[in-house]
Amino acid sequence: MQHKDIKKIIILLGIPGSGKGTQARKLVERYNYTHISTGDLLRALDSDPEADPVDKQMLEDMKTGHLVADTLIYKLAFAEIKKQLDDNRGVILDGAIRSVEQAKAYHDFFEKEDVLDDVLVIDIKLDNETAYRRLTKRKICSDCGHIIPFSQKNEDIMTCEKCGGVLTVREDDNDETIKLRLEEQGEKMIAPIAAYYDALGVLQTVDGSLDIETVDGTVIDVLEA
Numbered sequence: 001m002q003h004k005d006i007k008k009i010i011i012l013l014g015i016p017g018s019g020k021g022t023q024a025r026k027l028v029e030r031y032n033y034t035h036i037s038t039g040d041l042l043r044a045l046d047s048d049p050e051a052d053p054v055d056k057q058m059l060e061d062m063k064t065g066h067l068v069a070d071t072l073i074y075k076l077a078f079a080e081i082k083k084q085l086d087d088n089r090g091v092i093l094d095g096a097i098r099s100v101e102q103a104k105a106y107h108d109f110f111e112k113e114d115v116l117d118d119v120l121v122i123d124i125k126l127d128n129e130t131a132y133r134r135l136t137k138r139k140i141c142s143d144c145g146h147i148i149p150f151s152q153k154n155e156d157i158m159t160c161e162k163c164g165g166v167l168t169v170r171e172d173d174n175d176e177t178i179k180l181r182l183e184e185q186g187e188k189m190i191a192p193i194a195a196y197y198d199a200l201g202v203l204q205t206v207d208g209s210l211d212i213e214t215v216d217g218t219v220i221d222v223l224e225a
C-alpha cells in the first residue's frame with residue numbers, strides 16, 4: 001500500500017519512557033522508512049575503511065574522551081537523510097535532536113534541500129513523574145533482551161513473549177540513573193524544542209500517557225490525516 005501523502009521526514013520528540021523508541025520502530029516497519037540513528041552512523045563510519053580521514057580522526061578523538069563534535073554528527077546524518085530522500089524513502093529521527101540549536105541546524109539543512117514541507121514533528125508528551133514510574137517498572141528479557149514497557153496490561157507478565165525467557169527489571173533502571181536521565185533528557189530538554197517547532201507550525205502533540213496501542217493509533221492518525 002502506498003502512503004504518498006505522508007510526510008517524508010518524521011521527527012519524534014519525547015522524554016525517556018514516553019515510548020518514542022517503540023513508535024519509531026513501528027513507523028519503520030509500517031512505512032518502510034529509515035531510522036536515522038547517530039549511534040549507527042558513528043559505528044558505520046568506524047568500520048568504513050574508505051571514509052573521510054578527517055571524519056575518522058574526529059571519531060578517534062571522541063573515543064579518547066572528547067565529546068562528539070556536532071559538525072561530525074550533522075555531516076553524517078545529513079548525508080544519510082539526503083541519500084534516503086533521494087531514494088524516495090522517508091526517514092524517522094528519534095533522539096537525534098536534543099537542543100534548539102540542533103533543531104535549527106537540521107532546519108537549515110532541510111531548507112537548503114527544499115524539503116521543509118516534508119517535515120512533521122510529533123511530540124509524544126509525557127510528564128517526568130509518569131515517565132519515572134514507567135521506567136522503574138519496565139522489564140527486560142534476560143535471554144533475548146526484549147523490552148516490555150510498563151503498562152497495567154504487562155504488570156503480571158513474567159516471561160518473554162518472544163522467547164519465553166525470564167523477565168527482570170532492567171539493571172540500569174535504578175532510581176538514581178533514571179532521575180538523572182529525566183533531569184537531563186526530560187521535560188526541561190524537550191519543552192524548548194517543542195516550542196521551537198510549534199512556532200514553525202510543524203508540531204503535533206500526542207498524549208504519551210495512554211497505553212501503547214492508543215498512542216500508536218494516534219500517531220498513525222496524525223501521520224495519515
Ligand SMILES: [Zn+2]
Nearest residue numbers: 141144160163
Ligand atoms: Zn526473550
